[in-house]
Amino acid sequence: MFLENKSILFFSAQAFGYQNEIRAEMERMGARVDYFDERPANSFAIKAAIRINRNLLARYIDRYHARIIERTKNRKYDYVFFIKGESISVENLDKIKELHPEAKLIIYHWDSIANNRNALRILPVFDRAFSFDKPDCEKLGIRFLPLFYLRDYEEIGRQEPDYRYDLMFVGTVHSDRYGLLRRVTGQIERAGGRCFAYMFFQSRILYWKMKLQNKSLRGTSVRDFRFAPLPKAGLLDLYRKSRAVIDIQHPRQTGLTMRCIETMGAKRKLITTNGHIAEYDFYDSNNILIVDRQNPVVPPGFTTSPYRDIPAEVYDCYRIDRWLETILKS
CATH class of the missing domain: 3.40.50 (Rossmann fold)
Structure with missing residues (x-):
């Protein structure tokens, strides 16, 4: 198992339980996974505000991520893995990178970039980026990877x-x-x-x-x-x-x-x-x-x-x- 003894800091919004399936599979492959919801809450109003413009809730979102960063700052990670990344700020990503310099920062987009206003802001921070959308990959120079079945x-x-x-x-x-x-x-x-x-x-x-x-x-x-x-x-x-x-x-x-x-x-x-x-x-x-x-x-x-x-x-x-x-x- 290539993830044996590896540690992963994993961020994903709740998505019909798929975030739990991904976490479970990484653990099955030998990893220790710390999972956090990428959104601070999952009410209809919060999700709508983030999708329209995360800056509407910037202070609230940034405080939420700052608490996670503080909680995990003394842990060693091999990977920091984001799905979609619709609410994390560039500043908080830079902080994660500073605290975990040996970790690879990776993002996977399972929604079109057009539906995620935050995507282009944060993309340069990541070491690797993937998307399920071919035109997005061709336009942005990121790697194409379709979704999966359980x-x-x-x-x-x-x-x-x-x-x-x-x-x-x-x-x-x-x-x-x-x-x-x-x-x-x-x-x-x-x-x-x-x-x-x-x-x-x-x-x-x-x-x-x-x-x-x-x-x-x-x-x-x-x-x-x-x-x-x-x-x-x-x-x-x-x-x-x-x-x-x-x-x-x-x-x-x-x-x-x-x-x-x-x-x-x-x-x-x-x-x-x-x-x-x-x-x-x-x-x-x-x-x-x-x-x-x-x-x-x-x-x-x-x-x-x-x-x-x-x-x-x-x-x-x-x-x-x-x-x-x-x-x-x-």
Whole structure:
């Protein structure tokens, strides 16, 4: 285990539990990990303010990070690892670097730089930088690295399927997602298929705001949506029971979402609006259907025809342990 006896200071905002999975995998690989939420709080208001402009809460955020720096200043780290880095200041990063001169500072962006106003300010401080978004990598000269699937999805891919649904969706509601999802599920249901959708808003306030702004939501009821993320066990159960998964990425995003990689890991079919997926080594038109956002069409039989295995050497490259090896070993 290449992380045996290594120490890692790890910062990531809460992200549907993925930060805990990353920490657990690093520990499984032999590391001692000190994890801290990169945000000082996770209320809707705090998250919104940071996304709009972290300077709105600069003093509050800086005091939070200063307490962490003070708490960890006497520990020795081999790596300081940030996911996204949407709230840390350049000054506090410089302080971490000063206190831990032997540590490699590394950042991974799993959101587009356009969605993170802080990203460009802090980028020069890091020794290594990675992103899931190819255009960001080409523009900024950082390394391209797609996301990963967890061991749980690999296990689903090995199991005998017990299909209950032809298509499932789990995700937050944004942009044109709701209207597009209804058009796709409508096609499958009219052909006799079964669909399941877990549509999530971070708050009821956000639902009412979007309902006023987005005409596709105007005929909906608050009862049509959920206001808490689906627990991991529920998501894994849906993967076991579903032939195919739909992914509708944000229109400003080109990198593949976690859902795309997880679906490949679970050996399920994928319907996606992200045409960039055709550039990836695991793309197979038998398994992955790219649909037009304006006119999505699902050919009859796509979800019910058998999944075709991809080469093992390609499949294995997207495991979480291989993802971490790339980031930390580089």
